[in-house]
Amino acid sequence: MSLIFDSLTVILVAFLLLLSHGRVDSEPVQDKQALLAFFNLVPHENRLQWNASASVCTWFGIECDANQSFVYSLRLPGVGLIGSIPPNTLGRLSQLRVLSLRSNRLSGEIPSDFSNFTLLRSLYLQNNVFTGDFPSSLTRLTRLSRLDLSSNNFTGSIPFSVNNLSHLTGLFLQNNRFAGSLPSLNPSNLTNFNVSNNNLNGSIPQVLAKFPASSFSGNLQLCGSPLPSCNPFFPSPAPSPSEITPGLPSSHKKSRKLSTIAIVLIAVGSALVALLLLFFLILCLRRKQRSRPAKTPKPTAAARAVAVEAGTSSSKDDITGGSAEAEKNKLVFFEGGIYSFDLEDLLRASAEVLGKGSVGTSYKAVLEEGTTVVVKRLKDVVVTKREFESQMEALGKIKHDNVVPLRAYYYSKDEKLLVSDFMPAGSLSALLHGSRGSGRTPLDWDNRMRIAMSTARGLAHLHVAGKVIHGNIKSSNILLRPDQDACVSDFGLNPLFGTSTPPSRVAGYRAPEVVETRKVTFKSDVYSFGVLLLELLTGKAPNQASLGEEGIDLPRWVQSVVREEWTAEVFDVELMRYHNIEEEMVQLLQIAMACVSTVPDQRPAMQEVVRMIEDMNRGETDDGLRQSSDDPSKGSDGHTPPPESRTPPSTVTP
Ligand SMILES: *[C@@H]1O[C@H](CO)[C@@H](O)[C@H](O)[C@H]1NC(C)=O
Ligand SMILES: *[C@@H]1O[C@H](CO)[C@@H](O)[C@H](O)[C@H]1NC(C)=O
Ligand SMILES: *[C@@H]1O[C@H](CO)[C@@H](O)[C@H](O)[C@H]1NC(C)=O
Ligand SMILES: *[C@@H]1O[C@H](CO)[C@@H](O)[C@H](O)[C@H]1NC(C)=O
Ligand SMILES: *[C@@H]1O[C@H](CO)[C@@H](O)[C@H](O)[C@H]1NC(C)=O
Ligand SMILES: *[C@@H]1O[C@H](CO)[C@@H](O)[C@H](O)[C@H]1NC(C)=O
Ligand SMILES: *[C@@H]1O[C@H](CO)[C@@H](O)[C@H](O)[C@H]1NC(C)=O
Ligand SMILES: *[C@@H]1O[C@H](CO)[C@@H](O)[C@H](O)[C@H]1NC(C)=O
Numbered sequence: 197m198s199l200i201f202d203s204l205t206v207i208l209v210a211f212l213l214l215l216s217h218g219r220v221d222s223e224p225v226q227d228k229q230a231l232l233a234f235f236n237l238v239p240h241e242n243r244l245q246w247n248a249s250a251s252v253c254t255w256f257g258i259e260c261d262a263n264q265s266f267v268y269s270l271r272l273p274g275v276g277l278i279g280s281i282p283p284n285t286l287g288r289l290s291q292l293r294v295l296s297l298r299s300n301r302l303s304g305e306i307p308s309d310f311s312n313f314t315l316l317r318s319l320y321l322q323n324n325v326f327t328g329d330f331p332s333s334l335t336r337l338t339r340l341s342r343l344d345l346s347s348n349n350f351t352g353s354i355p356f357s358v359n360n361l362s363h364l365t366g367l368f369l370q371n372n373r374f375a376g377s378l379p380s381l382n383p384s385n386l387t388n389f390n391v392s393n394n395n396l397n398g399s400i401p402q403v404l405a406k407f408p409a410s411s412f413s414g415n416l417q418l419c420g421s422p423l424p425s426c427n428p429f430f431p432s433p434a435p436s437p438s439e440i441t442p443g444l445p446s447s448h449k450k451s452r453k454l455s456t457i458a459i460v461l462i463a464v465g466s467a468l469v470a471l472l473l474l475f476f477l478i479l480c481l482r483r484k485q486r487s488r489p490a491k492t493p494k495p496t497a498a499a500r501a502v503a504v505e506a507g508t509s510s511s512k513d514d515i516t517g518g519s520a521e522a523e524k525n526k527l528v529f530f531e532g533g534i535y536s537f538d539l540e541d542l543l544r545a546s547a548e549v550l551g552k553g554s555v556g557t558s559y560k561a562v563l564e565e566g567t568t569v570v571v572k573r574l575k576d577v578v579v580t581k582r583e584f585e586s587q588m589e590a591l592g593k594i595k596h597d598n599v600v601p602l603r604a605y606y607y608s609k610d611e612k613l614l615v616s617d618f619m620p621a622g623s624l625s626a627l628l629h630g631s632r633g634s635g636r637t638p639l640d641w642d643n644r645m646r647i648a649m650s651t652a653r654g655l656a657h658l659h660v661a662g663k664v665i666h667g668n669i670k671s672s673n674i675l676l677r678p679d680q681d682a683c684v685s686d687f688g689l690n691p692l693f694g695t696s697t698p699p700s701r702v703a704g705y706r707a708p709e710v711v712e713t714r715k716v717t718f719k720s721d722v723y724s725f726g727v728l729l730l731e732l733l734t735g736k737a738p739n740q741a742s743l744g745e746e747g748i749d750l751p752r753w754v755q756s757v758v759r760e761e762w763t764a765e766v767f768d769v770e771l772m773r774y775h776n777i778e779e780e781m782v783q784l785l786q787i788a789m790a791c792v793s794t795v796p797d798q799r800p801a802m803q804e805v806v807r808m809i810e811d812m813n814r815g816e817t818d819d820g821l822r823q824s825s826d827d828p829s830k831g832s833d834g835h836t837p838p839p840e841s842r843t844p845p846s847t848v849t850p
Contacts, residue, residue: 227267228252230288241276269294280304296320306331318342335360344368399426529604530592574612578694594662598654600685621676638770647682654684656802664688667716669724704738719796726791735768751792
């Protein structure tokens, strides 16, 4: 009996011993298998030998936790690993805190099971030849604090979801081929950041502006602080010190800088206090001599700036009181505007050249929050600031559906900018002359009529209500609204330039008298509008030498063709596919010819031109197939005049 018990005890003890022995030597078996799988699949240098019979925790490059229950860190820098990381190998090390595979020749994409590393704090994959997009598996590793993907061959954009990595303190993406724009990355403790030598473009988000320029250098088209401004219209960025992002955790360098500033401020402050005391002393002494009422303070530049910020149009009277500091950033918005950005936003916008004209260059500026505006950078402005402002004030008041509203302006010694709405549908010039031929949708007759009508209305409003001469009518200044109505842009700028620049700058639209007098008038606008009508009818650009003979302008060419009784030859071949429009085309041609009369006094006034176009007997010439009943180019009053009262344009003698 006892023998049995004894032997049982022995077995039990042995079993327990075995158990406990096994426990002491325990190793993370699953992690070991995962590592062996990796080791067997990925070629590496011979010196890296992992002994399968020894504990994984003793292997080169591996650390386990204190209880040896999981692999805690894996560091294999520069051990000649080659090829891609096979899935379902390393990805099984779910307890990993540190992973370094830097300076090998690993390639391919990062396996998606890297998202298993939910506890990972540091990931060093630099100096390999990994490819593919920014690994989306990594944006789930929310404990990550150091991420180094530098010097690989990654492509695609840097995703906004990097913000998922809220504990990130260092992000190193330099020397890859990342493209697109930089997302606004704002992990609160990010202190090291480098995206240099990629193919990034666009503006640097403000939250990243605290990093040095060398963090961003060597990219395709990255711009904005700390790199040069995005805006060709501001050659030198002039951010005021207050604009620098406040409240960011400061690195050592920054805090040192700040304390220097603080010292300076304290010094200046105490000097000011001393001066103030002296000033009061003198004041008191003077008061004793003669008492005098205190001067009411002038509205300060700051108060003005606030008014501008609030979007309320400001009184311009106090401008002269502005200091040089205020001089720098005054983006003056007109009343009733829809925008709420400031000069700083405009500075950070990415800009693209829309067109270069003789008065300046226009840019399409996309602000960070998505607003798109057109910024025109004027050159050779000769008028004084006051004259400039009063002209802007006049232009800013003009509100009409067929006039592109001017939203804001900026005047400084070096820069004069105009901000207006961006019209994505483009210009009449592009519609008429862009990519003729192959696969192009021609501008149909109804739309041409509609453009003629709405342009005329816009110009008449400028002349009558605004008392403003357009001065630069041409098809590239006629912009299309989404509803296909046209609106006129770039108006009323001639008074800003001296007579040294030709008033109407585009040959072909210029009235004959303007060439001599260099002075634009309401009647010279009518002439240019007449040329525009001819352009709509003939499909020929007046400023291009496509009229056969050299040096012959569009009105003279039309006149010569019409005189030879070849009227039909005048019209755009693209219009030939539409039926029953000949009469209207001839009527519009007659209006155009009246406008381009060489004698200014023989040209109709703009409001008469509007009436003439409105009075064309549209839609009554045919079976109604072409005309729709809601034809917008009819008179705004909606009634069609009876046939008897229709005035044939040729008989209207202005
Ligand atoms: C592998 O480890 C076992 C046990 O620790 C040891 O006996 C053996 O010598 C090792 N082999 C090599 C090649 O180091
Ligand atoms: C190690 O194991 C002991 C008991 O098994 C446990 O109390 C301790 O928390 C473990 N330590 C770690 C670091 O996991
Ligand atoms: C890790 O990823 C693998 C796929 O490679 C998956 O089979 C496994 O379940 C994951 N493990 C954990 C702990 O999430
Ligand atoms: C961000 O992290 C959460 C978990 O915290 C995850 O569910 C989500 O998918 C992550 N987003 C991306 C884009 O990876
Ligand atoms: C990166 O990828 C491109 C094409 O995908 C290839 O031409 C280039 O050699 C790669 N660079 C390296 C260092 O492998
Ligand atoms: C940022 O750092 C501070 C101090 O080290 C720490 O208390 C805080 O939790 C960190 N925040 C995040 C989101 O990691
Ligand atoms: C940036 O580059 C991408 C293509 O990589 C392009 O689609 C985008 O328009 C560019 N953006 C700017 C602002 O140039
Ligand atoms: C960023 O990386 C580039 C290229 O490796 C280097 O020249 C530059 O000094 C780095 N900048 C910072 C701020 O680390």
